[in-house]
Amino acid sequence: MKIYDRPGFPNPARIRIVLAAKGLDSAVEFVPVDLIGAEHKQPAYLDKNPSGVVPLLELDDGTLISECTAITEYFDHLDGNPILTGRTPKEKAVIHMMQRRAEAYVTDAVGLYFHYATPGLGAVLQPYKSPEWDGRTVMGQREGEKVRIGMRYFDDLLSSRSYLAGEDFSMADITLFAGLMHADVSGITVPADHMALQAWRDRVSQLPCVRGRSGQAFMPEDLKRLGF
Amino acid sequence: MKIYDRPGFPNPARIRIVLAAKGLDSAVEFVPVDLIGAEHKQPAYLDKNPSGVVPLLELDDGTLISECTAITEYFDHLDGNPILTGRTPKEKAVIHMMQRRAEAYVTDAVGLYFHYATPGLGAVLQPYKSPEWDGRTVMGQREGEKVRIGMRYFDDLLSSRSYLAGEDFSMADITLFAGLMHADVSGITVPADHMALQAWRDRVSQLPCVRGRSGQAFMPEDLKRLGF
Numbered sequence: 373m374k375i376y377d378r379p380g381f382p383n384p385a386r387i388r389i390v391l392a393a394k395g396l397d398s399a400v401e402f403v404p405v406d407l408i409g410a411e412h413k414q415p416a417y418l419d420k421n422p423s424g425v426v427p428l429l430e431l432d433d434g435t436l437i438s439e440c441t442a443i444t445e446y447f448d449h450l451d452g453n454p455i456l457t458g459r460t461p462k463e464k465a466v467i468h469m470m471q472r473r474a475e476a477y478v479t480d481a482v483g484l485y486f487h488y489a490t491p492g493l494g495a496v497l498q499p500y501k502s503p504e505w506d507g508r509t510v511m512g513q514r515e516g517e518k519v520r521i522g523m524r525y526f527d528d529l530l531s532s533r534s535y536l537a538g539e540d541f542s543m544a545d546i547t548l549f550a551g552l553m554h555a556d557v558s559g560i561t562v563p564a565d566h567m568a569l570q571a572w573r574d575r576v577s578q579l580p581c582v583r584g585r586s587g588q589a590f591m592p593e594d595l596k597r598l599g600f
Numbered sequence: 601m602k603i604y605d606r607p608g609f610p611n612p613a614r615i616r617i618v619l620a621a622k623g624l625d626s627a628v629e630f631v632p633v634d635l636i637g638a639e640h641k642q643p644a645y646l647d648k649n650p651s652g653v654v655p656l657l658e659l660d661d662g663t664l665i666s667e668c669t670a671i672t673e674y675f676d677h678l679d680g681n682p683i684l685t686g687r688t689p690k691e692k693a694v695i696h697m698m699q700r701r702a703e704a705y706v707t708d709a710v711g712l713y714f715h716y717a718t719p720g721l722g723a724v725l726q727p728y729k730s731p732e733w734d735g736r737t738v739m740g741q742r743e744g745e746k747v748r749i750g751m752r753y754f755d756d757l758l759s760s761r762s763y764l765a766g767e768d769f770s771m772a773d774i775t776l777f778a779g780l781m782h783a784d785v786s787g788i789t790v791p792a793d794h795m796a797l798q799a800w801r802d803r804v805s806q807l808p809c810v811r812g813r814s815g816q817a818f819m820p821e822d823l824k825r826l827g828f
Contacts (some may be wrong), residue, residue, distance in 0.1 A: 441700065445686075449688075460677075571664065
């Protein structure tokens with residue numbers, strides 16, 4: 373199996389944590405995609421994934437799977453023990469609900485803020501991000517505000533449970549965790565009074581499948597190209 | 601179990617088709633939500649679903665499940681035979697990928713077009729749809745363009761397979777089908793040269809779980825309130 377991605381970026385980080393949680397790190401060959409050079413917006417990549425995003429999973433039979441939820445469903449069911457996506461109908465339902473909320477309220481919203489209200493990944497990618505549209509920065513700022521509201525929602529939720537879907541770690545926690553990594557580098561940090569969210573984040577960062585990955589926001593050469 | 605929704609609206613239609621496909625129509629009590637009166641944006645409803653959308657499933661133990669994918673996962677697994685969400689890891693992966701694409705490319709994009717670039721559900725709901733933001737109509741129009749591109753993508757895809765995820769009907773087909781119902785009433789119709797998409801739509805509309813539901817776009821009293 374191959375995964376097309378770039379280490380340190382938020383959605384690739386989600387699937388790398390999934391692989392670690394399932395003991396599948398060595399089952400996959402990683403193929404680097406030059407996101408800063410907009411390789412994912414060129415025809416060769418769009419043929420594989422018309423959504424133009426990473427990560428992308430290619431199975432040995434050539435089947436292409438995009439979208440983090442779909443890739444997670446695949447890896448989580450390979451051993452018949454779906455610890456990340458739920459074992460009972462109710463577990464599956466709550467986890468998928470929280471997965472969508474983590475994406476919509478934080479992770480996807482941070483992505484829009486990053487690409488539309490900040491310099492994002494720089495000049496090469498800009499032409500693919502609607503620079504002709506006057507409303508783009510306002511839209512990006514609105515998404516940033518959504519992230520702040522989302523952080524409050526999850527802080528409140530986590531004041532009465534250990535993880536997003538209850539007492540067990542799931543794919544929804546991975547999604548929010550990666551979203552907060554991206555929020556950090558985008559300049560939207562978790563407010564100091566969000567104690568429950570911060571405690572959850574500390575707890576997640578200590579899990580064996582996450583530890584060592586939490587500081588991995590962008591590779592050094594990427595940061596250099598981005599002007600950091 | 602209870603479902604809070606409004607018959608004829610696109611996302612409620614998705615779950616009503618799921619219930620029919622699983623033989624669960626009579627297992628659920630429907631609680632009407634006045635969408636045109638913005639009942640779903642008031643505190644009593646937001647307490648149940650902070651996303652402020654329908655449908656919402658309430659289990660007998662009080663657990664609240666929002667998001668169509670999550671609700672579908674629940675109903676599809678109750679009998680241990682997940683015909684709509686996939687039985688093998690690969691089936692699950694392809695179905696979830698196509699579910700996200702159907703939502704992102706068409707169903708969610710139609711919703712944004714409908715609410716931001718047309719009069720949508722009318723005056724009462726408008727204050728909850730960012731009327732202060734100058735860029736909203738432009739954003740809505742951009743989403744409408746996304747729908748047209750999405751229709752082309754699915755037309756191309758369906759020229760070489762019977763259903764979105766392959767040869768079997770799945771939740772992704774339900775999602776796209778409901779999205780096209782909403783596109784019709786929003787004024788974005790499937791172009792006449794999209795033969796494969798149209799043939800798929802005819803095929804889906806004849807399935808026992810769908811038949812009789814396809815013309816159900818809005819209740820007569822809702823259409824009257826909307827000025828049709």
